[in-house]
Amino acid sequence: MLAVLAACSPGSANDSRQGVSRSVPMGEFSADSAYSYVARQVAFGPRVPGTASHDSCATWIETRMRAWADSVIVQKGTVAAFDGTVLPITNIIAGFNLPQTKRILLVAHYDTRPWADRESDPELHNTPIPGANDGGSGTAVLMEIARNLARKAPTVGVDILFVDAEDYGPGETSISDTGFDGWCLGSRYWTQNMIPYGNHNLPAYGILLDMVGGRDAVFHYEYFSQRDAVTPTVKVWSEAMQLGYENIFCRQVGGAVNDDHLVITAAGIPTTDIIESNSKSTGSFPDTWHTLDDNLENIDPDVLDAVGKTVLNVVYKERP
Numbered sequence: 016m017l018a019v020l021a022a023c024s025p026g027s028a029n030d031s032r033q034g035v036s037r038s039v040p041m042g043e044f045s046a047d048s049a050y051s052y053v054a055r056q057v058a059f060g061p062r063v064p065g066t067a068s069h070d071s072c073a074t075w076i077e078t079r080m081r082a083w084a085d086s087v088i089v090q091k092g093t094v095a096a097f098d099g100t101v102l103p104i105t106n107i108i109a110g111f112n113l114p115q116t117k118r119i120l121l122v123a124h125y126d127t128r129p130w131a132d133r134e135s136d137p138e139l140h141n142t143p144i145p146g147a148n149d150g151g152s153g154t155a156v157l158m159e160i161a162r163n164l165a166r167k168a169p170t171v172g173v174d175i176l177f178v179d180a181e182d183y184g185p186g187e188t189s190i191s192d193t194g195f196d197g198w199c200l201g202s203r204y205w206t207q208n209m210i211p212y213g214n215h216n217l218p219a220y221g222i223l224l225d226m227v228g229g230r231d232a233v234f235h236y237e238y239f240s241q242r243d244a245v246t247p248t249v250k251v252w253s254e255a256m257q258l259g260y261e262n263i264f265c266r267q268v269g270g271a272v273n274d275d276h277l278v279i280t281a282a283g284i285p286t287t288d289i290i291e292s293n294s295k296s297t298g299s300f301p302d303t304w305h306t307l308d309d310n311l312e313n314i315d316p317d318v319l320d321a322v323g324k325t326v327l328n329v330v331y332k333e334r335p
């Protein structure tokens with residue numbers, strides 16, 4: 016493991032960067048702004064589907080998107096969780112540059128886990144997590160990207176999908192005989208009709224942002240992304256190198272993650288997942304994952320900044 020991490024140290028990255036063209040951030044992505052959107056979400060309280068805090072957050076996202084986007088679709092429905100609970104869910108889809116037929120999809124989940132089931136103290140397992148990183152960070156970065164797209168339109172079309180109920184899965188993943196594992200309920204619901212695309216004119220690719228604000232985060236290639244969604248994976252990690260973020264993005268395979276990108280890729284939109292899957296302390300997800308330490312104090316604005324500027328550049332550089 017040390018050898019793997021060493022390969023992504025600044026020294027060797029500088030060596031391998033010979034021949035990598037340099038890039039400058041396009042647009043005006045603000046780390047302070049993105050951080051404030053994380054703080055705002057945490058201030059609502061845990062965004063557990065079916066709770067008032069969750070609904071307040073959904074309304075806030077919708078209101079911001081109505082101010083910035085060219086179209087906003089609010090998709091409401093109900094889904095059955097692994098334990099039989101019927102959850103009301105809300106997916107929010109914001110469209111930019113609607114006349115363009117070539118489109119890119121950006122995705123984050125905004126719900127948060129009802130259970131801190133990775134806490135060492137079992138007494139805390141039924142306490143909802145703050146979800147600053149897991150839920151809050153990806154949503155915040157996409158909101159700051161939306162604020163930018165409102166000021167400077169992309170050349171291609173861009174759709175931002177905020178999905179619900181990603182994190183209501185069972186503690187230990189077990190796949191039922193129907194193939195249902197209980198995770199990613201909002202994106203599964205969305206793929207039933209893929210508003211606004213239907214089954215026609217799907218976006219060229221998708222980029223999922225999940226847990227993109229942790230302290231000392233390094234983003235390795237997520238296993239399924241580099242296997243099944245090569246185009247967006249190469250675009251994101253190449254752009255990060257060009258921007259000089261070789262300390263934060265590592266062009267080596269990290270973990271294999273069950274997340275919304277699998278659902279969306281299976282539905283026909285190859286989608287890469289920017290997620291911390293090989294953290295220095297755990298070798299997989301960050302140590303705050305599904306604990307009460309997933310709070311604002313453990314969010315690093317510089318990480319939000321690197322991810323946001325990278326994705327925004329990918330979007331702005333895309334051509335019809």
Ligand SMILES: [Zn+2]
Pocket residue numbers: 128149182305
């Ligand atoms: Zn989670």
